[in-house]
Amino acid sequence: MKSLLLNYKYQFLICIIGIFWIVSFNFLIQMDSQGIIYPDSHSYKDAARDLYLFYKGYFTRPILMAFITGFPYLFGGNDDTIYKVSFYVNVISWVVFLFVLFEIVKTFLTPKKAF
Numbered sequence: 589m590k591s592l593l594l595n596y597k598y599q600f601l602i603c604i605i606g607i608f609w610i611v612s613f614n615f616l617i618q619m620d621s622q623g624i625i626y627p628d629s630h631s632y633k634d635a636a637r638d639l640y641l642f643y644k645g646y647f648t649r650p651i652l653m654a655f656i657t658g659f660p661y662l663f664g665g666n667d668d669t670i671y672k673v674s675f676y677v678n679v680i681s682w683v684v685f686l687f688v689l690f691e692i693v694k695t696f697l698t699p700k701k702a703f
Contacts, residue, residue, distance in 0.1 A: 598703045602690055606683045625671060632657050633670050 593600065613619070635646035636658025645651055656677060660669045693702040 598690065598699055599687060601703065602686050603683060606686050607679075610679050610682070619675065629671065629674075632674070633667055636661065636670060637667075 631646070631649055632653065635649035635654035638644050638646045639651065639654040640658045640661035646654060657670060657674055660673050665673070690702055696702075
């Protein structure tokens with residue numbers, strides 16, 4: 589376990605700092621409890637509903653995005669659940685982006701500088 593932490597210490601730090609940042613930011617502006625749904629969010633929900641409930645594609649959103657967004661429909665979720673899960677999908681995507689960015693920069697710089 590110790591060698592795992594030593595080999596991936598920067599990745600663990602990125603994950604911890606990223607999650608701490610999102611939790612702090614969420615605490616300050618209450619992102620997950622806002623009632624505002626932006627206009628383009630409806631098209632993501634509609635694409636997911638079309639894919640999971642009507643078994644067809646959507647004309648402006650890609651299938652993979654509809655598949656990811658609409659996953660709660662498999663477990664009986666409703667439209668409100670789609671919006672809640674989308675928040676956490678975005679958080680996970682942001683942390684994964686940080687990992688990928690770190691790995692790319694690490695190829696050009698030392699891991700310490702890349703961090």
